[in-house]
Amino acid sequence: MEQLRTIIEGIQNNKISFWIGAFIGLAIILIVRAGLHAVLNKVIKQKRTQLFLETIVNWITLFILVIYFFMYFSKTSFIYQTLFVFSNTKITIFLILAVLFAIILAVKFSKAIREYILPSVYDKYGLDRGLQATMNTFFHYTIVTLAVLISLSSIGFNLTSLTVFASVLGVGIGFGLQNVMSNFISGLIILFERPIRVGDRIIIDDTIADVEQIKIRATIVRTRVNERMIIPNSYFLEQKFVNRSYTDKRLRIPVKIGVAYGSDIELVKRLLYEAVDELREETWPDVLDQPAPRVFFEDFGESSLDFTVWFWIDSQIDEREFLIPSDLRFKIFKKFSDNNINIPFPQRDIHVISENK
Template sequence: MDVIREWYQLWQTYPYHNEINFMVFIPLFFVLRSWLVKKLNLYFNSKQENNDLSPFIQSLINWGTFYAIIVYAIIYFRDTLWLGETWFKIGDTPVTTLTFIVPAIIISLSIKFSNFISRFLLHRVYSRYEMDQGMQYTFSRLMHYGIIVVSILVALPVIGFDLSILTVFAGVAGIGIGFGMQNIISNFISGLIVLFERPIKVGDRIQLGDLHCDVEHINIRSTIVRTRNNEHIIIPNSQFIENQIMNWSYGDPKVRQEILIGVAYGSDVQLLERLLLQAAQEHEEVLDDPPPRVDFLNFGESSLDFRLLYWIPHPVLRTMIKSALNFRINDLLQEHGVEIPFPQRDLHLRSVDTLLLSNLQVEMEQKKELQAEN
């Protein structure tokens, strides 16, 4: 042991011992990482039921190796000129290159930790408690924002930032809100209301004015929706609080649809009812409960007006199912000779006055006599 201690003390006196140690230990980190991954693959290959944990642990090992190298480098080079030199001071706290590196590591590590939790662990909780997609997204976003805020509050004191200044900042922010940040804060608060109250969720089919779209992402300030033409639109969250929204997917996704049709007077209305019900019952996406039904609406000017009512499992299928039913109804009506009439108008000619007609005849006879004399 004395010999080893003497060699170690002698090695410490060498001017570049830190750099050499660093260059030697870095490959050892990668060797250790490769060994752990190899052992991990052998273990999970023998246990097929736990294979879903393998990507999580491998990713954890990869990022653990990366951060271990960063921390190792900081420890070894903390006293060097480029890493430990004081650039300026904030109060009594010296600011060095290391002062900026440590908060960056804390924040990036918190982001990776949040992503790990969301990707590999939370789905187990969601599946266990049978949480819907919208609730999963809300919980994941709130957890992600919370972890980032905590990491920033932990990182700020490292660079000499006094957290008590935040009280002053809150007062200044209040003034800014009153003058120039109404829209930003309004959308921010609206985003929190949308995430907590959940009038809309990711995956919902909604109608905002004349816009029919699907909710793709709900962010803290705005929401990204996708139209049926695959156009992505960014909508401020305040629009979902201030305006009336039709959410086709809220609660029960089943929706009722209707098809209006008119047939000629004299048509067999019982046959028409059977044909309309047949078309609806033949389509596999039309629900049997509640069953489809046909209503005789009224006696129109040119036709007998009917309405087919049917239920579908999801609003996304509305246009597709209605088109298919229209095709089928048209075929069935042609096959059974049921006529869909054109609009009809009756014209009535008023009888011409007898005296006016006699005067016209006298004038015509006089013209003929004049022509004969000439």
């Protein structure tokens, strides 16, 4: 260590060689990191183990970079040069870099905990996906906030200076940040009150979407055509929307069918019930027997007798609410064909009258 420090001090006496040495050292560290990642990709085949070891390598690399930086630049004057004074606290490059390193470490620490430790806790206590997302978000921002405060206090930053920043921020909010803060506070309310949760299926302006991620400012949802909508959090507290998964994830699905006039309506009713039962037994156990399916004679249409069959499914995840009705229509069509039940289509008779003059 003393030899390394001696070499660094020698390099620092020459400005050109100083910066060349800095870049060479940085390049060596990054090359070694890339080499270790390549070795892990070849040697380790299990994906989860590979990711875990790569995370450890990234952590070690970051620590080495921090140590290298402060050892290399410790004797330079510019790193402690005052950039500006903020409420009697001198802001230097060292202070900015220290806070930046603390934030990076906090983010990496939070990510490692959320990926490798918290999932086992969630599984142990059987927490649902929405609550997991809430706890992950809360844990992440708590760790980052604590890291910033601790790093500032440890390097001599006067935390009472933050009261000045808070007052300035308050003025900014009053003039131009109302929407930002509204969405921020709405995000906190959503995380704790949970009117929507990750995994919920919602309907916004007749668009069906699944909640993918709830952030502090906005919520990301995925539509049926795999598009992402970014919706401000305040929307969910101020506007009307449908949350199909709020208390009960079961869904009642109607399938409409018309048969020709003169058809045996009792036979039609029996065939519709049989189609639902066979669908549940053969293909989709998601179709519930309780609440029981229902068949309704809806109306006397212009060209058909209109029926509707209702049935319930136990979940709205994936695309089941669209796949199951489609499969039921295939089955109904086949049953009607086998039993000579006709499905009519609108017809118009046109009479042409010609007049002989």
